[in-house]
Amino acid sequence: MESKKEKKMKPWVIVRPRKAKEWVIFTAMLLSLLGMISPIVNVFNVPRMLFGMPVLFTVSIISLIVTVIVINVAYRWKVR
Amino acid sequence: MEIITTWGPLAITLCYTVVACVLGFSAKGRLDMNRVENWSSSGNTMGLIVMIFLTGAGNVSAYTFLGAPGWAFSKGVASLYVVVYLGFICYTSYLISPRVTRLALKNGYRTQAEGIGARFESKGLRMLCGIVGAVAVLGNSLVQIIGCGHILNVMSHGVIPMWLGELIILCAVAFYVYSSGLRAIGWTNVMQGVMMLILSLTVALFIMYTVLGSFSVGEAFSRLLTESPEHLTLPGAAGDFPPIFWTTSILISVVSFWPQFWVFAAGAKDEDTVRKQYTYVSLFYLVMVPMLIVGFICVFAFGNYDGEVDKVALTFCLEKLPWWMVGLLGAGILAAAQSSAEPQLHTPAFTFTHDVIAPAKNIPPEKEGKIQRKVFLVVVFAVAYPLALTNPAELVYILLVCYGFIGQLFPCMLGVFCWPRATKAGAIAGLTAGVIIVALFNFVWANPLYVHAGIWGLLVNFPVFIIVSLLTKPASEETLRKFFPDYIMDMLYEE
Numbered sequence: 001m002e003s004k005k006e007k008k009m010k011p012w013v014i015v016r017p018r019k020a021k022e023w024v025i026f027t028a029m030l031l032s033l034l035g036m037i038s039p040i041v042n043v044f045n046v047p048r049m050l051f052g053m054p055v056l057f058t059v060s061i062i063s064l065i066v067t068v069i070v071i072n073v074a075y076r077w078k079v080r
Numbered sequence: 081m082e083i084i085t086t087w088g089p090l091a092i093t094l095c096y097t098v099v100a101c102v103l104g105f106s107a108k109g110r111l112d113m114n115r116v117e118n119w120s121s122s123g124n125t126m127g128l129i130v131m132i133f134l135t136g137a138g139n140v141s142a143y144t145f146l147g148a149p150g151w152a153f154s155k156g157v158a159s160l161y162v163v164v165y166l167g168f169i170c171y172t173s174y175l176i177s178p179r180v181t182r183l184a185l186k187n188g189y190r191t192q193a194e195g196i197g198a199r200f201e202s203k204g205l206r207m208l209c210g211i212v213g214a215v216a217v218l219g220n221s222l223v224q225i226i227g228c229g230h231i232l233n234v235m236s237h238g239v240i241p242m243w244l245g246e247l248i249i250l251c252a253v254a255f256y257v258y259s260s261g262l263r264a265i266g267w268t269n270v271m272q273g274v275m276m277l278i279l280s281l282t283v284a285l286f287i288m289y290t291v292l293g294s295f296s297v298g299e300a301f302s303r304l305l306t307e308s309p310e311h312l313t314l315p316g317a318a319g320d321f322p323p324i325f326w327t328t329s330i331l332i333s334v335v336s337f338w339p340q341f342w343v344f345a346a347g348a349k350d351e352d353t354v355r356k357q358y359t360y361v362s363l364f365y366l367v368m369v370p371m372l373i374v375g376f377i378c379v380f381a382f383g384n385y386d387g388e389v390d391k392v393a394l395t396f397c398l399e400k401l402p403w404w405m406v407g408l409l410g411a412g413i414l415a416a417a418q419s420s421a422e423p424q425l426h427t428p429a430f431t432f433t434h435d436v437i438a439p440a441k442n443i444p445p446e447k448e449g450k451i452q453r454k455v456f457l458v459v460v461f462a463v464a465y466p467l468a469l470t471n472p473a474e475l476v477y478i479l480l481v482c483y484g485f486i487g488q489l490f491p492c493m494l495g496v497f498c499w500p501r502a503t504k505a506g507a508i509a510g511l512t513a514g515v516i517i518v519a520l521f522n523f524v525w526a527n528p529l530y531v532h533a534g535i536w537g538l539l540v541n542f543p544v545f546i547i548v549s550l551l552t553k554p555a556s557e558e559t560l561r562k563f564f565p566d567y568i569m570d571m572l573y574e575e
Contacts, residue, residue, distance in 0.1 A: 037327035052298025054312040060160040067167035
């Protein structure tokens with residue numbers, strides 16, 4: 001009797017962005033995160049004021065607002 | 081009049097606690113809380129507003145009102161890392177949480193450990209994840225319990241000792257969470273979230289006007305620039321938060337998908353409700369900014385303060401604000417601490433019963449509900465409370481240590497939702513290695529080279545997870561079909 005042959009799994013199949021809009025959102029998420037960590041954060045790490053607040057303080061608030069914008073665009077574009 | 085100004089703030093704070101108890105108790109409605117799905121997941125009845133506040137207020141905790149201003153006072157802008165990572169956590173949650181809701185509605189996986197255990201076909205891994213998750217969340221709950229102790233201690237001018245303050249608030253939280261489960265957490269979080277928003281803004285404006293004679297944030301920071309410029313940059317006034325620690329603290333926090341996030345998502349009405357909440361939640365985190373400004377003002381207006389850093393903002397407000405506003409602030413801080421403590425005590429009890437006790441003793445689901453609520457009381461009074469009494473560290477540091485441990489579940493989460501080839505052996509090996517490294521780099525050699533211990537853990541966890549997975553047998557096709565979309569399954573196997 002012939003035994004049932006076991007199917008071989010491909011190792012590098014992963015869930016990832018596929019459509020253009022998904023890539024745009026993924027890139028926006030990545031860039032906004034990279035903008036707030038080393039080495040880019042060093043650019044904002046200066047004892048100066050921006051809009052009346054320390055630069056890093058202001059940029060941190062802006063990063064929070066950026067996440068709101070990116071997630072709203074993702075939701076409207078139906079990026080899941 | 082003196083009695084009112086002295087004890088009025090404490091009375092207002094305690095009144096708030098009574099209101100929270102009544103609201104939480106009445107939240108159960110007609111749901112039978114002895115049923116596991118009702119107490120633990122609210123029977124999937126939570127709508128958009130409740131979900132927004134459940135997540136938003138749940139993440140904004142005692143460290144927002146106590147720890148973060150304390151760090152602004154002692155370290156400076158380093159304290160802003162919390163604002164940054166809370167925003168980025170929404171990315172992770174936006175992508176993962178709706179998938180969790182789908183799994184919960186379709187297959188009934190109500191805890192993170194249950195989902196991971198089912199994906200990797202392993203009861204042992206489910207129990208391991210249950211223990212790691214429960215311990216980390218419990219650790220995080222200490223932040224809130226200690227915060228509650230601080231509030232009542234300061235409000236009562238030291239008459240209520242820390243241990244008694246912590247016990248009073250724990251009794252209140254235990255009362256309504258035991259009665260109404262996740263529904264109580266959702267309802268009270270809505271009230272607590274609204275209170276936090278209003279009070280943090282009002283208090284900051286009041287403090288600015290009292291100290292500076294205007295509402296100018298620019299003036300406050302100009303003065304700080306003159307008197308202590310090191311507060312405006314990393315590594316901060318204490319010199320211990322360089323950009324690399326800022327970076328790795330943000331990264332570990334962003335990849336940390338807490339067990340209670342899974343429980344929240346599993347309790348939602350549908351996928352779209354969960355997705356939609358994240359379009360608004362980040363805005364809620366702006367609630368932290370006014371209290372951070374209060375912390376910065378304390379640097380030049382309260383520079384002679386030499387008490388515990390976590391209490392600086394509260395002590396300063398006690399001196400500067402009218403009694404009724406101090407009372408409302410106390411209630412607001414208590415709201416922040418309670419809104420986070422509730423899920424952080426509920427989730428370990430749930431996951432410990434559901435993922436450790438029930439599988440180990442083969443307890444049927446119909447009996448699990450009653451046991452869960454009893455375990456909840458044990459978790460609160462026999463574990464969390466005694467641990468909080470030891471007052472292990474500053475609030476923000478406790479939080480950072482917990483993030484290190486919970487971050488080690490990230491590769492497992494990728495295995496659940498992104499990489500079908502991940503295996504049980506890979507997940508167990510990676511998680512074990514990661515947790516050992518995090519423990520070593522927290523308690524033996526703290527954050528070597530200013531890289532967060534959690535990131536060191538992931539640097540070992542990920543390679544072990546991938547290599548061991550590739551060398552061992554993957555899960556069955558039947559199991560993988562529950563977790564991955566059809567297009568992935570169609571291309572997964574070689575012809």
